[in-house]
Amino acid sequence: xxxxxxxxxxxLLGNGARNQWYMICPSHFVTEKPLSLRRCGYRMxxxxxxAGAAFALEDRCPHRxxxxxxxxxxxxxISCGYHxxxxxxxxxxxxxxxxPGSKLEGSRHTKAFPLRERNGLIFAYVGDELHAEPPALxxxxxxxxxxxxxxxxxxxxxxxxxxxxxxxxxxxxxxxLHKQSHSMSFGDAKATFRIRETPTGFxxxxxxxxxxxxxxxxxxxxxxxxxxxEIPYPKTGGPGGNFHxxxxxxxxxxxxxxxxxxxxxxxxxxxRDTWRFLYKNRLEARHWHVLEQDRLMLEQCxxxxxxxxxxxxxxxxxxxxxxxxxxxxxxxxxxxxxAGRHVA
Numbered sequence: 001x002x003x004x005x006x007x008x009x010x011x012l013l014g015n016g017a018r019n020q021w022y023m024i025c026p027s028h029f030v031t032e033k034p035l036s037l038r039r040c041g042y043r044m045x046x047x048x049x050x051a052g053a054a055f056a057l058e059d060r061c062p063h064r065x066x067x068x069x070x071x072x073x074x075x076x077x078i079s080c081g082y083h084x085x086x087x088x089x090x091x092x093x094x095x096x097x098x099x100p101g102s103k104l105e106g107s108r109h110t111k112a113f114p115l116r117e118r119n120g121l122i123f124a125y126v127g128d129e130l131h132a133e134p135p136a137l138x139x140x141x142x143x144x145x146x147x148x149x150x151x152x153x154x155x156x157x158x159x160x161x162x163x164x165x166x167x168x169x170x171x172x173x174x175x176x177l178h179k180q181s182h183s184m185s186f187g188d189a190k191a192t193f194r195i196r197e198t199p200t201g202f203x204x205x206x207x208x209x210x211x212x213x214x215x216x217x218x219x220x221x222x223x224x225x226x227x228x229x230e231i232p233y234p235k236t237g238g239p240g241g242n243f244h245x246x247x248x249x250x251x252x253x254x255x256x257x258x259x260x261x262x263x264x265x266x267x268x269x270x271x272r273d274t275w276r277f278l279y280k281n282r283l284e285a286r287h288w289h290v291l292e293q294d295r296l297m298l299e300q301c302x303x304x305x306x307x308x309x310x311x312x313x314x315x316x317x318x319x320x321x322x323x324x325x326x327x328x329x330x331x332x333x334x335x336x337x338x339a340g341r342h343v344a
Contacts, residue, residue, distance in 0.1 A: 004333040015041030017328040018128040021224040023248040036069035047073040055089040062109035120152045129341040138222035142264040150264040161249045161257040168227045169318040174214030204317030238278040240265030
């Protein structure tokens with residue numbers, strides 16, 4: 001097995017493992033005007049054609065490296081604003097107005113990112129040199145089953161995306177940080193945890209306590225990385241049983257993270273309408289307040305906070321997930337090195 005350096009491992013961990021789908025932004029962010037966003041170690045440009053289809057390329061003209069986002073979208077291609085080089089949605093330079101017939105024409109020097117639009121969000125596939133074709137994008141049932149109704153809550157926070165992952169993989173913080181919440185003010189402040197395997201990952205859960213508070217978190221990988229949890233609701237929360245949350249975190253850079261938390265409930269017919277009305281008029285503000293508590297706490301962490309920890313039993317879940325993510329990155333870097341391909 002080819003050895004890879006700790007620097008390479010940490011770099012890829014910071015940018016996000018490859019060969020999977022990442023949540024990018026709400027669908028309405030992307031229009032016919034080119035949009036530049038930094039995600040997963042890349043600067044990307046997004047745009048739509050006249051039919052509404054969305055495309056994404058690395059935001060770098062193959063001619064002189066200027067941002068393609070400073071150019072003009074022309075259907076399924078972008079014309080660079082600097083010298084007019086046209087790059088299509090596959091990343092191929094299809095026209096060089098200043099030098100027709102040059103070797104740049106017909107070449108593919110720009111990385112293209114396959115896109116999917118699901119549940120109000122745009123997803124991009126970020127693959128390495130060995131995995132150009134994306135896997136299927138399968139989302140949890142809360143986002144695919146007609147039995148559920150959901151609202152996406154998108155935000156961008158300062159700080160490393162791994163701190164947000166750790167936060168969600170830590171059910172005990174709800175008992176303390178969110179103790180004033182109408183949905184997390186019950187249950188014992190002490191707990192014993194266990195890890196239970198699932199077909200797509202694992203569940204980190206409290207023993208002997210269920211449907212009381214923030215009692216478990218699930219990590220899953222089904223083409224994309226996601227976290228899922230449930231929080232019991234009092235009757236004042238309306239119809240639908242437990243409140244389901246599905247979360248995704250995407251690195252923007254070393255100190256910025258894009259997050260989305262879908263708030264979901266299992267409702268149908270009149271209960272669906274009641275829940276959606278109640279959510280927008282009463283519950284949404286409370287949920288943003290809880291998220292703000294998380295954001296304010298995490299944004300105060302120093303960049304090296306996770307390097308000076310003293311962990312205990314309640315942290316088994318996040319330790320396990322950190323190991324999973326690191327193993328993914330090591331396997332990907334090792335495969336690239338053994339194939340003689342570029343290693344970050």
